[in-house]
Amino acid sequence: MDNILLWVGLALVVALLTFLNQKQVYSSGVKRAYRELHELTGKVRSGQSEEADVNRWEKALAEINKHPNEFNKLEAEIGIRRTFAAYLEQHYPQDPRLPELRETASYQKDSVWGIKIGDYGSKK
Numbered sequence: 001m002d003n004i005l006l007w008v009g010l011a012l013v014v015a016l017l018t019f020l021n022q023k024q025v026y027s028s029g030v031k032r033a034y035r036e037l038h039e040l041t042g043k044v045r046s047g048q049s050e051e052a053d054v055n056r057w058e059k060a061l062a063e064i065n066k067h068p069n070e071f072n073k074l075e076a077e078i079g080i081r082r083t084f085a086a087y088l089e090q091h092y093p094q095d096p097r098l099p100e101l102r103e104t105a106s107y108q109k110d111s112v113w114g115i116k117i118g119d120y121g122s123k124k
Helices: 002-022 028-046 051-065 068-078 080-091 098-106
Strands: none
Touching: 028 051, 028 068, 028 080, 051 068, 051 080, 068 080, 080 098
16 A cells, blocks of 8 residues: 555656646746747738847847747747848848858757757768
């Protein structure tokens, strides 16, 4: 009977930790940056972006860069780098960050870990 209670207790602990992992509590800055980047991405895609949005972009990107896991999730969801590059191309075509940003945006990861999955072709 004691073994059953121990196993049930262990299963409950694992379930609780899994639930808490899904519901991570982020700081208000990360939540704000997440919402801001979603909004800015929508504006760029709908063609409603403005030159004045650059401060919002930079502030939100600086905050989300502090949390690589969230940055990777947003990159997979909405393509932050690609969208920010499109924004800069439209409003600031002479920005010195643009060539490097284009290059990094062109390499899309297949997963959060960056593992490239697929056909790599023959080695001939």
